[in-house]
Amino acid sequence: MTIDEFAGKIQASVDIETSISILKTYTKITPSIQKAIDFSIKQHSGQFRKSGEEYVNHPILVAALVGYYGGDESMIVAGLLHDVVEDTDCDIETIDSMFNKEVGDLVEGLTKIMEIRDIELIPSNSSEKIISSALTFRKMLLASISDVRVLIIKLCDRMHNMMTLHGLSPAKQKRISEETVVVYGPIAHRLGISSIKNYLEDTSFFYVMPHEYKKIDDYIHEHKQQLQLRLNHFASKIRALMTKDGFNDGDFTILKRVKHHYSIYLKMQRKGISIEEVLDLLAIRVIVKNTIDCYKVLGIIHQKFNPLIARFKDYIAIPKENGYQTIHTTVFDDKSIIESQIRTYDMDKTAEFGLAAHWKYKSGGLNPKLEWLNELKTQNEEIENIEEFYEIAKDNLYSEDIAVFSPKGDIFTLPRSATALDFAYEVHTEIGIFAKEAYVNKQKVPLLSELKNGDIVRVVTSDEPKFRCSWVNSVKTGKARNTIRLNCRQKIKEINSKIAINLLANTFGAKKQKIEKWLEKENLSKKAYKIATDSIYFKDVVNALKKYANNERMIFPLLKINRYKIKKQKFENIVVYSSGHISNVYFDFCCHPKRGDSIMGFKRGNDVFVHHKLCKRAADLMDSSEKMVFVKWTRDAPERYKLIVSLENKKGILASFLAYLAKMQINLVTIELGKSEEGHADYFEMILELPDIPVDSIRKNLKSKYSVIEFVSIDDAYKVS
Numbered sequence: 001m002t003i004d005e006f007a008g009k010i011q012a013s014v015d016i017e018t019s020i021s022i023l024k025t026y027t028k029i030t031p032s033i034q035k036a037i038d039f040s041i042k043q044h045s046g047q048f049r050k051s052g053e054e055y056v057n058h059p060i061l062v063a064a065l066v067g068y069y070g071g072d073e074s075m076i077v078a079g080l081l082h083d084v085v086e087d088t089d090c091d092i093e094t095i096d097s098m099f100n101k102e103v104g105d106l107v108e109g110l111t112k113i114m115e116i117r118d119i120e121l122i123p124s125n126s127s128e129k130i131i132s133s134a135l136t137f138r139k140m141l142l143a144s145i146s147d148v149r150v151l152i153i154k155l156c157d158r159m160h161n162m163m164t165l166h167g168l169s170p171a172k173q174k175r176i177s178e179e180t181v182v183v184y185g186p187i188a189h190r191l192g193i194s195s196i197k198n199y200l201e202d203t204s205f206f207y208v209m210p211h212e213y214k215k216i217d218d219y220i221h222e223h224k225q226q227l228q229l230r231l232n233h234f235a236s237k238i239r240a241l242m243t244k245d246g247f248n249d250g251d252f253t254i255l256k257r258v259k260h261h262y263s264i265y266l267k268m269q270r271k272g273i274s275i276e277e278v279l280d281l282l283a284i285r286v287i288v289k290n291t292i293d294c295y296k297v298l299g300i301i302h303q304k305f306n307p308l309i310a311r312f313k314d315y316i317a318i319p320k321e322n323g324y325q326t327i328h329t330t331v332f333d334d335k336s337i338i339e340s341q342i343r344t345y346d347m348d349k350t351a352e353f354g355l356a357a358h359w360k361y362k363s364g365g366l367n368p369k370l371e372w373l374n375e376l377k378t379q380n381e382e383i384e385n386i387e388e389f390y391e392i393a394k395d396n397l398y399s400e401d402i403a404v405f406s407p408k409g410d411i412f413t414l415p416r417s418a419t420a421l422d423f424a425y426e427v428h429t430e431i432g433i434f435a436k437e438a439y440v441n442k443q444k445v446p447l448l449s450e451l452k453n454g455d456i457v458r459v460v461t462s463d464e465p466k467f468r469c470s471w472v473n474s475v476k477t478g479k480a481r482n483t484i485r486l487n488c489r490q491k492i493k494e495i496n497s498k499i500a501i502n503l504l505a506n507t508f509g510a511k512k513q514k515i516e517k518w519l520e521k522e523n524l525s526k527k528a529y530k531i532a533t534d535s536i537y538f539k540d541v542v543n544a545l546k547k548y549a550n551n552e553r554m555i556f557p558l559l560k561i562n563r564y565k566i567k568k569q570k571f572e573n574i575v576v577y578s579s580g581h582i583s584n585v586y587f588d589f590c591c592h593p594k595r596g597d598s599i600m601g602f603k604r605g606n607d608v609f610v611h612h613k614l615c616k617r618a619a620d621l622m623d624s625s626e627k628m629v630f631v632k633w634t635r636d637a638p639e640r641y642k643l644i645v646s647l648e649n650k651k652g653i654l655a656s657f658l659a660y661l662a663k664m665q666i667n668l669v670t671i672e673l674g675k676s677e678e679g680h681a682d683y684f685e686m687i688l689e690l691p692d693i694p695v696d697s698i699r700k701n702l703k704s705k706y707s708v709i710e711f712v713s714i715d716d717a718y719k720v721s
Helices: 003-011 016-026 031-043 057-068 073-081 092-098 101-114 129-143 148-163 170-190 194-208 210-222 224-244 261-271 291-304 345-360 371-380 386-398 420-427 429-434 478-508 512-521 528-532 535-553 616-623 653-663 695-705
Strands: 252-258 282-288 327-333 336-344 401-405 411-415 435-440 443-445 457-461 567-570 574-578 584-587 599-604 607-612 628-633 640-646 667-675 681-689 707-713
Touching: 003 057, 003 148, 003 194, 016 031, 016 057, 031 057, 031 073, 057 073, 057 148, 073 101, 073 148, 092 101, 101 148, 148 170, 148 194, 170 194, 194 210, 194 261, 194 345, 210 224, 210 261, 224 252, 224 282, 224 291, 224 327, 224 336, 282 291, 282 345, 291 327, 291 336, 336 345, 411 420, 420 429, 420 435, 420 457, 420 478, 429 435, 429 457, 429 478, 478 512, 478 528, 478 535, 478 599, 478 616, 478 628, 512 535, 528 535, 535 574, 535 628, 574 599, 574 607, 599 616, 607 616, 607 628, 640 695, 653 681, 695 707
Parallel strands: 282 336, 584 607
Antiparallel strands: 252 282, 327 336, 401 411, 435 443, 435 457, 567 574, 574 628, 599 607, 599 628, 640 681, 640 707, 667 681
16 A cells, blocks of 8 residues: 555544554554553543544554554554653653653653644744754754654654644644655655655645645646656556566566656756756656666666666665665656666665665665764754754755765765765764865865765875865865864864963063963953953953052052053054054965954064964964954955856846845946856856845845855955055
8 A cells, every 4th residue: 555545544534443443454453552542542532633533543543654664562652652741641751650661762752852843933934944944953853863763753743744734724734834844854855765755745845835736736637648648658668678578577567657746846946947847757667576687677778768877876786875775767768758767676665664664574675874863963962053953954854965985985975066075074074174185086186176976085184184164165065064163163262262361461461371360360261262352351351350460560550540451443454452552554474364254463563463363374473472462354344255156048137136236235346257168158257345234144145046156255455455
């Protein structure tokens, strides 16, 4: 029975007896399961769903879904009890004592997830939506990280909720569907359970974007007969060719389908095309007995039909991390383009049931790798920003994969468009931090070179760590971005702590050790790093410590008043805070800080020399106790950025883009047109002046509508006019 057929059976069940009968179809009713059924009926007595049916039908049918996916006894019992702690007066201790600790732990994990069920998702048009979704990710994943079975039960719970969503208000339907497509669909994908993923995505799509769903559905129904004839015609040809080549009818199965609504929609969005332009709406699946037969079938298909080589993928030789193994090839058949998937029966079970296949069939395919769950938990311990967690979760759950190899032949799965530096971080965090050069297919390439499926990548490391803070938006994986951020944040914090001591030492003319003792006496040691970036805090600390300096110098009272007063001195593009007079500000030859970069200043006589905080020469100056003063950028000059954007070659697109810039109050300073080989304007390089609004917001808006190749600040110290 397919999941769609099973869903129909579940939706038709509105009484306890029918629901228990469905449960019995997919699991043996043990004494423990019967006890859980009776307890659940008792605890939920008098509770009803919005549709009017008794509430207990829900946990019984969730348990039936868990049984359908091969769940063990503890999982089915937990499915039956998953709402009793949340919705009744029962507690976890009662579950532990009535059943066992294993069941109690599963129910507790499910209860933690259910605590976020009623959080209202921010509307789609709000900029805060990502944060809300990220919070949902975080709580759900971390609540269930100790036992992946909790995720399976929760997916079954969400499936039943989606099957019965018609009984809720439109607003709730949309909210629950948004949460489902953002959170639960990707998890089902990562666990390799395509039947759950497809059901959740298509059902969510129906409620979240009804007009888009209807357009696709109408097209498929309008062309149903034609599409079915093309599928049947192609499948008949394949069957005849396989029979002719020695396959018996009982040796293989051919399944035919039109692709899922949501996958069609995503293809339209990714490529910017209409449904009429989607080439491979149709797909067949050839299922055979063993692996060698998969390659025989591939040979038969490629001999008869012209393949689109760019669409060929061999996930049998290079399986996905979730255990998925199938050969994909897309071929021309007369005027049709049809995707053919080739796999064994065991691979088919793994593809449909993913991780659950190992409970349901006790065999089949490769074990899905679950390191990503532990990785998310480990990374979360170091992440304070919800958006950063979302970024990593999104990469781990959503990304389309490529497979690349180490020189020893080890396989690494990365998101499409990942770079050699992403690969380095994927091998090991330390490899990423110390990476100095990369070789792809034995050719030396820049570390930010984009990798392709099947590349062999070698990374050479240095003895010194490379922080590469400006590269944070150039790498593609959340792991690489987050590690770079964390390391740079930690490094800058360490540098700020050193700067703080040096600033105070220069201000008071005292040794560093003495400054550190004064800070300890005032309980300011832990926050000392803030002195390097906050001028007000710098002044406050100076005021707090000057009593120690005055006492040591026995200065006459009248001379104490202004001796350590910090004065603000403004120059063309730099503000200096110092107790002494500053004549000029210069930018040293060794580094080129851009406006907005972290900077520090060294005092030579009455002049100040500004460096980037990550400048190696500046670090040496600081270690040698060179006198320092507080410096920061002025806010007067508008920031200038270089933008390289690729625009579709169609009439009016440039005018539309420039109007969009004007709408955001962005001033266009210069523009140059880049030519493609065909002579068309393919990309545009511009210098922009940005208004006084966060640059990240502008970058996000531009990337959401256009293909942005590069967006970087050009206001380095030498270009300020």
